[in-house]
Amino acid sequence: MAYTTENNQSGLMAKAVKEGIFAGLIAFGMFLLFVGIETYQDINNQLVWRTRWGLLAVFVAVAAIGRFVTVGFIKPHLDSRKLAKAKSGVLEISDEKGFFRTHFLKIALVFLLCYPFLAMLIFGRQGSLKYVDNFGIQILIYVMLAWGLNIVVGLAGLLDLGYVAFYAVGAYSYALLSAHFGFSFWLLLPMAGILAGLWGIILGFPVLRLRGDYLAIVTLAFGEIIRLVLINWTDVTRGTFGISGIEKATFFGIWSFDAGAPNNFAKVWGLPTSSVYYKMFLFYIILALCMLTAYVTIRLRRMPIGRAWEALREDEIACRSLGINTVTTKLTAFATGAMFGGFAGSFFAARQGFVSPESFVFLESAVILAIVVLGGMGSLTGIAIAAVVMVGGTELLREMEFLKHVFGPDFTPELYRMLLFGLAMIIVMLFKPRGFVGTREPTAFLKERKAVSGSFTKEGHG
């Protein structure tokens, strides 16, 4: 017995070494040109090259050692743990949740309500700007967008790769209408939502016959068309220059946040002038908008239309056989999702004071979709967590000054933001393909489940 384990052990080591060397060779081949050689322009603007063997060696070593450790140590360890668990016969599922988990939503909400004040207490008036704006507002915008897209992708199961188009419609409606007609934020917020919803219907109507990947590509095409029109229709949109000087939101017209206005918030209350009040105000607006999105989603899920969406996601053919009008069902999902995108867009315009087509590239759609899928489609909590991790994580990278001490003063962590984002998307998908929290099961479900859920099987099978 001892002999065989030992034999296994050495066999395992041999295998690990072999796999490690193989991975190193592959990495050498892959990175030889792109990492080992650096191309740059010299003073005469001529393209020249130099070698970076050290960096290449690091890449190869990381690949080889990583593979070696995975095969030799991590995988056997995980396997033996799984085996031990299976042998013990104890299932890990239990209904009891800790205090934190049962009250998670309440705690999170209270925390969010206090967040700007906490930030101000800890970091001071100017120091808190970064935390309220870059982290708070930025993350909440993505939470709202992802919850809006969740209606389309998570509930109705329609893959939309051009969601950013509705975001753009909302932002530009606000920018243009406020510049030309002088409407206020509170009037334009619902208008932008309605306009985006209308666009959702206009774009959705012709494409809803399509399914799955085809729908994804057409929505991608629409998203790109809208962006290209925004770039090229310079008379209205000013093209790539964008529209600047967009009016700020006011406190329902009572207090303004413009520095020169007589009813400036800080002046009225006798506070020292600072832009932090406006940021805090915006924080609460986007928080309220998020809550609205969540509330509508939760309510709709219990209504016939929400049930129809979930049914559609599970099995479109069965839906049609049961007499559900798939066209109106899909259109309402599309329009509702688009409307929330529009709300978020108009908020974005008010927050930035500037919109340009640069903000509405495909990458944004991909990021939002990634948040929805990584969070677990249909699960609001999961999506919020994913938004915090992915957006907050990449924002955090901007703050990592200490990395400069590790990698030298030329190191700019921002450059690596999207690279890490892409890699994180892949890694999370590989290890948790059903998202952080897990895909939400349909709200209404027969108690006896005889077959596996539709989402576990391929379309049309099982």
Add this chain to the structure above:
Amino acid sequence: MMRPIKDRIRGNYMEYFIQQLINGLTLGSIYGLVAIGYTMVYGIIGMINFAHGDIFMLGGFAALIIFLILTSFFAGIPIALLLLLMLLVGMLMTGLWNWTIERVAYRPLRGSFRLAPLITAIGMSIALSNFIQVTQGPRNKPIPPLVTDTYHLGAITISLKQILIVVITSILLFAFWYIVNKTPLGRAQRATEQDRKMAALLGVDVDKTISITFIMGAALAAVAGAMYLMYYGVASFNDGFIPGVKAFTAAVLGGIGSLPGAVLGGLLIGLIESLWSAYFSIAYKDVATFAILAIVLIFKPTGILGRPEVEKV
């Protein structure tokens, strides 16, 4: 990126039109080569390989780096040998990349739900373009023109590089057609495409076949990338997205899953793009391409040469 429109006053209307046809054909060949990678991967595992456009970009960069190395060591290297080496190394390089990508990012998710591989592919696309941005810098990389000869037929100008692109594309297409239709490997690929489980039961090594499909698609994309570099003389890390989407449009237009369809779609997209730029407006040429994609999908989702998809219950 944009070619200057040839002087419209010189030459008559017909010659101008033929000139645009030639330009479109060249561009279309490049799109067609990339489209084959999309259509084969979609056919065989039913996923949109979103990172394929970035593989195309990697191919361009590999060619660029090889070009720089070779020209700095051997100043008088014959152009033909240089081109051949650029293509070959690019093909090897991207083949290796695509093999690894499939192995690491797509294969573990093959049995998972449908969106999972698409998400990893999008993540891979973001990671690849940013990887090149980080390692090679964000600026455009210009190279001196490789092939400068031009021929004149009346008012029509054909450059040698256009001829080269069309010829290389045709040779590759023939080779590819031969592999898919006449060899045991191609038979395995077609079998896997039709029914993966059944093919596996009958002794086809499905994993290997899928890997080889990825390598083949990447090799074609690398050639397209190298030719794109030769044609426009510049490479950039975000060159993958727009040509990638256009090539995918081409694959859909021709009927996804169909090889002749991909080529036909590529040529059509190239022609539409160059004719639209010539007669309407350059600014809206991409809008035209995307609008055509939407219109085709709405009215004929199977594409021009695609088989109608049977709805399975």
